[in-house]
Every structure is written in structure tokens, then in C-alpha cells.
Amino acid sequence: MITEATIGRVKYFPEQLPDSAVPTIAASSEASP
Secondary structure (H helix, E strand, C coil), X not given: CCCHHHHHHHHHCHHHCCHHHCCHXXXXXXXXX
16 A cells, blocks of 8 residues: 555655565556556
């Protein structure tokens, strides 16, 4: 589940998120399918 807190982390700290904990994939797929 993508929450506003997750979106905030993706926006400000994408490089600090490990690949094993990527809701960033979902967010990125929404931004650029």
C-alpha cells in the first residue's frame, strides 16, 4: 500500500530506499508506465 508518507520518502530519499523495500517501483510505474 502506498501512503503519503511513502510518497514523501520516494520524493526526498529515493536513493536511501533498498531494493528489497521498494514501494518506489509502484510509484515509478505510476509516474512512467
